[in-house]
Amino acid sequence: MTGKGDTVRGTREMSMPLAPDWRLLPTAVRAVVIVALTVACVATPGFFSLPNILSLLTTVSFMGCVAVGMTLITISGNIMSFSLGATAGAAAMVFIVAVNIGGIGIGLIAALAVAALVSAAQGFAVGWVRANPIIVSIAAVALIYGTAEIFTRHSSIYFKPGTGIEILRGKLGGVPLEFVVLLCVTAAGQFILYLTRFGRNLYMMGSSFRAAEAAGVKTWRTVTGAYLWAGAFTGLAGVMLAIRYDGANMDYGVGYEYDAIAAVLVGGTLMKGGHGSALRTLAGAMIIAIVQAMLLLRGFRQEWQYLFTGLIVFAVILLHSSGERR
Amino acid sequence: MKASIRNDPHFRPLVILAACIVLLSAVDWGQWRFLSAATPFSTLQTFANIGLVALGLGLTMMIREFDLSVVGMFGLAGCVAVMTGAAHPWFGIACAIAIGLAAGIIQGLIMVRFALGSVGVTLGGLLTFVGLAHVLTENRSVPYDNFRVALLVNEPFAGLLSVRSGVSLAIFAVVALTFGFTRLGRDIIAIGSDRRAAMIAGVNVDAFIVGIFAFSGVCAAATGALLSYSLASASPAGLSDVLVPAAAAAILGGVSLGGGSGRPLGIATGALVLAVLRSGLNAVEAPPFVNDIAMGAILLTVAIGDGPYLMRRLRQLAARERTDR
Amino acid sequence: MPEVLSVEGLGKSYTGVRALHDVSFSLGSGEIRGICGENGAGKSTFVKILMGITQPDSGSIRIAGRARDIPGPRQAQGMGLGIVAQELSLAPHLSILDNIWLGSAGVPLLHRRQALRERAQKALDALGVGDWDLNGRVGALTMGQRQIVEIARLLARDTQVLILDEPTATLSDSEIERILAVLRELKAQGRSVIYISHRLGEIFELCDTVTVFRNGECVATKPVQEVSREGLIELMLGRPFDEMYPQHHANPDARNALVIERLTVPGMVHDFSAVAPRGKILCVAGQIGSGAAMVTRAAAGLLPDAIGRLTLDGKTLRLGSVPHCVARNVFFLSEDRASEGLFPPMKVLDNLVATRLYAHAPLGVLSWRALRRIATDLAERVGVDRNRLGTAAVNLSGGNQQKLLFGRTLERTEPGVLLMNEPTRGIDVGARAEIYRLMRRLCDLGYALVMTSSDLEEVVGIADIVVTMYRGRTVARYEGERIAMSTILADITHPAEQAAR
Incomplete structure (x- = not known):
C-alpha cells in the first residue's frame, strides 16, 4: 500500500522539467515505425504495384481474423489460445464438407458453429473451473488433430464441382473479399470491446479477476463468450482459407496461432490482459504483413519471414517494457 | 497416511502410469504385442524424445513461467547438429548445446533485465529460432550422412537402453539428486510459490530465472540434436509437435501451473506415461489418432482437475440442488 | 548507546518524482524506533533502500560505523539487516524449517539438515513457540503465526537490526501482544528494531523513539515520552488535526x-x-x-x-x-482493494461505472455519454478530482482509491x-x-x-x-x-x- 503511495505523490506535484517524459515514448515510437515503414515501402521497387498490394491484403486477412479473435482472449486475461490454428484448419474442412452437402450457406453456418463451439468449450473449461488456459488449449490442439485424423486420415479434401464457390473469390470495389471480411471482423471486434457490456467486462476481468468477480461480473460467461467469438472469427479465417486454396487439410491452420499472437503483441496489446483493442491488432497484423511482403520483394526468401517476425516481436516487447517503467 | 498419499501430487503420475499399463495389457490380452520384450525399449526411445524437453519446460513451469521456445530450439538444434556434425558428431552436439545455452541465457536475461513475462519473450524466441532454422537450411530437409552415428545412437545396450535414452535418464538422475539434496530444489519451489517472498528472503531469483531458461534451452537442444542424428536428417518444420507431449508430461508429473509443486522424478514419470501410451498404442496397432486423442483427453482432464474453482463450482451445483428440492 | 545504523542525506526519485529527500537517520543498539507517516511519506522507499531492493540516488549508509552499499537483499542480510515486510516473504508451499533457512546466505549448497533443524528449533524456542512442527507447511499457519516464523528467520540469521513494516496490519490483538513481547525480548538482547506502523497506540506502547516522515522528508525524531498522540498526528499531517469521527x-x-x-x-x-x-x-x-x-x-x-x-x-x-x-x-468493498476492488490499469471513469453498465446498456450496447456524465457526477460526490477521470486507477492514492470504490455504490435508484x-x-x-x-x-x-x-x-x-x-x-x-x-x-x-x- 505504502509503495503505491510513493508514486502517487509525483502525479500531484508533476514531474521535474528536465526529466524525460516517458508518456510520449509510445507516440514517438509509433511515429518512427510509421515513417520507417513508409520510407522502406517507397524504397522497395514494386511494393506499390497492384499485384503486391492485393496479395498483401489477402494474406494478412487470414492471420488478421485469427488475431482479432485472439485479442479478445488476451484482453480477458487468458494470455493466448494455442488451438486457434487447428480450429482454423478444422473449420476449413468442415466448410468444404458442408458446402459439398448443402451449399454455401449451410457450409458457412456449419464451419462457424463448429469453430465457435470448439473454442467456447475451451472457454467454458477456462472460465467455469478456471483451468489453465495454456494447458487447455494445448489439450485442445491434440484433440482437434486427433479427431480430424479419424475423418480424413491425413488427406486433403476438395470442393465438388458446381458449388459456385468461385464467386467468393472475387473482389469488392477492387479490394479482395478477404480483406473486406477482415475489416468487418475488426469493426465487430472493436464494437464488442468498446460498446458492449460484454466487452467492458472482458477488460475488467483482464485487469483483475477477483475485482471483476466482486463487482458482480458473471466471469465464466464472459470468458466463454471471449472464446466463442475468438472461435467464430477463426472459423471465418478457416472458411476463407478453404475458398482461396480450393481445398483444405489440417495443415492449413498450422502456425496461425503464433502469427496471430505476434500480431496482437506487435499491435501493443499487453500479454497480461485488461488492455488492448481490435484496431491495434489490425495495425499489428498489417505491420507484420508489410514487412514480410517487403522482404519477399527485396529477394529474401520465405524462410526469412519467421526470423523477422520473431525479431519484431522481440523488439516490440522490449519497447513496451521500457515505455511502461517509470 | 492414506489421505496424505492421495493428496500428494507426486502420487498421481504413478496411478496414471499403472492405469495405462493395465489398460493396454487388457486390450492386448493374449496377443503379447504390448507385453513383449520390445515394448520397454521402444518406450524408452519415445521417452528420450520428450523427457528432457519436458524436464526443461517443467522447471520453467515450476517457477511460474512457460518456455514456449523449446519447440523452436528443438528444431533449430537438430538442424545445427546435422549441418555441423557430419564429420565430428561431438562437434555437432556441442554446437547445438551451445546454441541452446546461449538462447536460454539471452531470453532469461531479457526477462530479468526488463521485468518481462516469459510467454511473450519465448514467443519471440520461438519465432526467431524457427526462422533461423529455416534460413540455415534454406527451407529444406537436411540429410545426415554419418550413418554410423545414426545407428549408434539408437543401438540397444543392456537390453533396454540406447545412447539417447541413457543420456536422458542420466540427466534426469543428476537433476533429481541435485533437486532433492541441495538448497536449489527448495529455492525453486519457493520462487514458484511466491517469487517476491523468495527475493526478499535473499534468494537470487534473477540467477535462477536465467539458469532455468538456460537449462531448458540445453535440454531442448540436446534432445533435438540426438533425435536428428537418429533420424539421419533434420528439417526446420518437421519437429514442431513436441510442445503438446512436453507440456502434458510436466503437468501429468505433478507440476502445478500455480507454482510451488512438482519435482524432476514426477516429470520423468509423466514422460514415461506418455511414452508407454505411445509405444503401447503402436504395439497394439491402434490408429495414430488414438494417441492424440488419449493425450488430449488426459491433459484436459488434469487441467480441469487442477482448476482452482472446481470444488467451488461443484458445491454451487450441490447448493442449487438443495434449494430446488 | 553505540550506533548500529546511520543514514546521511538519503535521496531517491522515480523519473522525476521525489520519493525521498535528504533523509538522515540514526539508530542505536538496543533501540526500538517507531516510524510514522502518511502513505506516500517515503517510509517504504526508505525501507526498500535499507533492504537493497531499491538503490538511492544520493546519500550514504553506515552500518556499525562502516560506510556500505546495499546492492540487494542478500547483501543486506550479510550486514545484519533483516525485514519482516508488509506482505510476508514466506513460501507457503514450503515447511517452516525450509522457510526459516530460505535464501539464507549461511546455507551451503550441500548441507546437513540436522544442524539447520537444531538451529531453527532454537530460534522458535526463543520466541516461545518451540512446540511448533518444523515440518509443517507454512501455508497452513495463520497470518500471526507466519509473522513469528519471519521473526524466527531473522533470529536464525543472527540479524542485528530488525525492520518491521506494518507488522500488525493483518493481526489480531492477541497475536500483536505476542509480537510486541518478542520485540521487547530482542531489545533486551541488545538488538535494534525499526518499527513502522499506522497504529499510534503500538508506537507509544513499544517504541523508545519515534521518527516522523512527511512528503519524503524526515521531519522529526523524538523520544515517545515527549510527544502526545495529537502532536504526533499533527507532525504526520503537517497541519492541526480535527475530529476524526463524525457525529452519529x-x-x-x-x-x-x-x-x-x-x-x-x-x-x-x-x-x-x-x-x-x-x-x-x-x-x-x-x-x-x-x-x-x-x-x-x-x-x-x-x-x-x-x-x-x-x-x-x-x-x-x-x-x-x-x-x-x-x-x-448490495455491494462489497474488500479489505484487499488492490486485487479485489480496483481494476488497476483501467481508467478512473471505467472503475466508477463498473457496476452500473447494466443500467446503461440497452440491448447490451453502452451509452458512453450517459456513463461519462454519471462518472463525472460520482467523482464529484465522493471527492475525486473530475479531471482525473482519464488516469489509471493504480495511480491514485489509497484514500482516493477507496473513495472510488464508494463511488461505485452511490446514485442508485434506491x-x-x-x-x-x-x-x-x-x-x-x-x-x-x-x-x-x-x-x-x-x-x-x-x-x-x-x-x-x-x-x-x-x-x-x-x-x-x-x-x-x-x-x-x-x-x-x-x-x-x-x-x-x-x-x-x-x-x-x-x-x-x-x-x-
Whole structure:
C-alpha cells in the first residue's frame, strides 16, 4: 500500500522539467515505425504495384481474423489460445464438407458453429473451473488433430464441382473479399470491446479477476463468450482459407496461432490482459504483413519471414517494457 | 497416511502410469504385442524424445513461467547438429548445446533485465529460432550422412537402453539428486510459490530465472540434436509437435501451473506415461489418432482437475440442488 | 548507546518524482524506533533502500560505523539487516524449517539438515513457540503465526537490526501482544528494531523513539515520552488535526433493514444473526479468523457454500450470487482493494461505472455519454478530482482509491447496502476522516452499512451497533452507549472468561 503511495505523490506535484517524459515514448515510437515503414515501402521497387498490394491484403486477412479473435482472449486475461490454428484448419474442412452437402450457406453456418463451439468449450473449461488456459488449449490442439485424423486420415479434401464457390473469390470495389471480411471482423471486434457490456467486462476481468468477480461480473460467461467469438472469427479465417486454396487439410491452420499472437503483441496489446483493442491488432497484423511482403520483394526468401517476425516481436516487447517503467 | 498419499501430487503420475499399463495389457490380452520384450525399449526411445524437453519446460513451469521456445530450439538444434556434425558428431552436439545455452541465457536475461513475462519473450524466441532454422537450411530437409552415428545412437545396450535414452535418464538422475539434496530444489519451489517472498528472503531469483531458461534451452537442444542424428536428417518444420507431449508430461508429473509443486522424478514419470501410451498404442496397432486423442483427453482432464474453482463450482451445483428440492 | 545504523542525506526519485529527500537517520543498539507517516511519506522507499531492493540516488549508509552499499537483499542480510515486510516473504508451499533457512546466505549448497533443524528449533524456542512442527507447511499457519516464523528467520540469521513494516496490519490483538513481547525480548538482547506502523497506540506502547516522515522528508525524531498522540498526528499531517469521527445521526427508517438470519459458512461462521438497519453502521468485530470477514463476504454472495436466510427490506436476498446482490444494490468493498476492488490499469471513469453498465446498456450496447456524465457526477460526490477521470486507477492514492470504490455504490435508484471489510486499512490519517464522513453521508441517504474492522478504536468510533464474534460464533451485541473498547476486546479475545464472570 505504502509503495503505491510513493508514486502517487509525483502525479500531484508533476514531474521535474528536465526529466524525460516517458508518456510520449509510445507516440514517438509509433511515429518512427510509421515513417520507417513508409520510407522502406517507397524504397522497395514494386511494393506499390497492384499485384503486391492485393496479395498483401489477402494474406494478412487470414492471420488478421485469427488475431482479432485472439485479442479478445488476451484482453480477458487468458494470455493466448494455442488451438486457434487447428480450429482454423478444422473449420476449413468442415466448410468444404458442408458446402459439398448443402451449399454455401449451410457450409458457412456449419464451419462457424463448429469453430465457435470448439473454442467456447475451451472457454467454458477456462472460465467455469478456471483451468489453465495454456494447458487447455494445448489439450485442445491434440484433440482437434486427433479427431480430424479419424475423418480424413491425413488427406486433403476438395470442393465438388458446381458449388459456385468461385464467386467468393472475387473482389469488392477492387479490394479482395478477404480483406473486406477482415475489416468487418475488426469493426465487430472493436464494437464488442468498446460498446458492449460484454466487452467492458472482458477488460475488467483482464485487469483483475477477483475485482471483476466482486463487482458482480458473471466471469465464466464472459470468458466463454471471449472464446466463442475468438472461435467464430477463426472459423471465418478457416472458411476463407478453404475458398482461396480450393481445398483444405489440417495443415492449413498450422502456425496461425503464433502469427496471430505476434500480431496482437506487435499491435501493443499487453500479454497480461485488461488492455488492448481490435484496431491495434489490425495495425499489428498489417505491420507484420508489410514487412514480410517487403522482404519477399527485396529477394529474401520465405524462410526469412519467421526470423523477422520473431525479431519484431522481440523488439516490440522490449519497447513496451521500457515505455511502461517509470 | 492414506489421505496424505492421495493428496500428494507426486502420487498421481504413478496411478496414471499403472492405469495405462493395465489398460493396454487388457486390450492386448493374449496377443503379447504390448507385453513383449520390445515394448520397454521402444518406450524408452519415445521417452528420450520428450523427457528432457519436458524436464526443461517443467522447471520453467515450476517457477511460474512457460518456455514456449523449446519447440523452436528443438528444431533449430537438430538442424545445427546435422549441418555441423557430419564429420565430428561431438562437434555437432556441442554446437547445438551451445546454441541452446546461449538462447536460454539471452531470453532469461531479457526477462530479468526488463521485468518481462516469459510467454511473450519465448514467443519471440520461438519465432526467431524457427526462422533461423529455416534460413540455415534454406527451407529444406537436411540429410545426415554419418550413418554410423545414426545407428549408434539408437543401438540397444543392456537390453533396454540406447545412447539417447541413457543420456536422458542420466540427466534426469543428476537433476533429481541435485533437486532433492541441495538448497536449489527448495529455492525453486519457493520462487514458484511466491517469487517476491523468495527475493526478499535473499534468494537470487534473477540467477535462477536465467539458469532455468538456460537449462531448458540445453535440454531442448540436446534432445533435438540426438533425435536428428537418429533420424539421419533434420528439417526446420518437421519437429514442431513436441510442445503438446512436453507440456502434458510436466503437468501429468505433478507440476502445478500455480507454482510451488512438482519435482524432476514426477516429470520423468509423466514422460514415461506418455511414452508407454505411445509405444503401447503402436504395439497394439491402434490408429495414430488414438494417441492424440488419449493425450488430449488426459491433459484436459488434469487441467480441469487442477482448476482452482472446481470444488467451488461443484458445491454451487450441490447448493442449487438443495434449494430446488 | 553505540550506533548500529546511520543514514546521511538519503535521496531517491522515480523519473522525476521525489520519493525521498535528504533523509538522515540514526539508530542505536538496543533501540526500538517507531516510524510514522502518511502513505506516500517515503517510509517504504526508505525501507526498500535499507533492504537493497531499491538503490538511492544520493546519500550514504553506515552500518556499525562502516560506510556500505546495499546492492540487494542478500547483501543486506550479510550486514545484519533483516525485514519482516508488509506482505510476508514466506513460501507457503514450503515447511517452516525450509522457510526459516530460505535464501539464507549461511546455507551451503550441500548441507546437513540436522544442524539447520537444531538451529531453527532454537530460534522458535526463543520466541516461545518451540512446540511448533518444523515440518509443517507454512501455508497452513495463520497470518500471526507466519509473522513469528519471519521473526524466527531473522533470529536464525543472527540479524542485528530488525525492520518491521506494518507488522500488525493483518493481526489480531492477541497475536500483536505476542509480537510486541518478542520485540521487547530482542531489545533486551541488545538488538535494534525499526518499527513502522499506522497504529499510534503500538508506537507509544513499544517504541523508545519515534521518527516522523512527511512528503519524503524526515521531519522529526523524538523520544515517545515527549510527544502526545495529537502532536504526533499533527507532525504526520503537517497541519492541526480535527475530529476524526463524525457525529452519529438519528435513524431515519427503522423498519427497513438488511436482516441476516442463521448465516452459516461451513468451518468459518456458525449461526450468525444480526439486523443492519438502514441509516446505521453495523460493525462485526472479531480477530482475524473469527469469521467476521466471512459474514460480509457471504452476505455479498462471494461464498458459494454459505447457508442461511438474508432479507433486504423484507425481500429475500439469494446467497452465493454476486450479480444478484449487485442487482439489489448490495455491494462489497474488500479489505484487499488492490486485487479485489480496483481494476488497476483501467481508467478512473471505467472503475466508477463498473457496476452500473447494466443500467446503461440497452440491448447490451453502452451509452458512453450517459456513463461519462454519471462518472463525472460520482467523482464529484465522493471527492475525486473530475479531471482525473482519464488516469489509471493504480495511480491514485489509497484514500482516493477507496473513495472510488464508494463511488461505485452511490446514485442508485434506491439506497443500497454496503458490506465493507477493513474500510480504512492502509489509508492514512487525513484520508481516513474523509472516508468516515463519507460513510455517515451514506447513512443519511438511507444506506445500511455493515463493516468489519480489526482496529478497535475505529470500531468504537464509528459503529452504531457492534456484534462481537469469536471462532465463528456470536458473543454479544452492543448498541449506542454500551459500545466500549474494553468489553469488545474481552469478547473477541477471551469470551469464555467473560461468560464465567
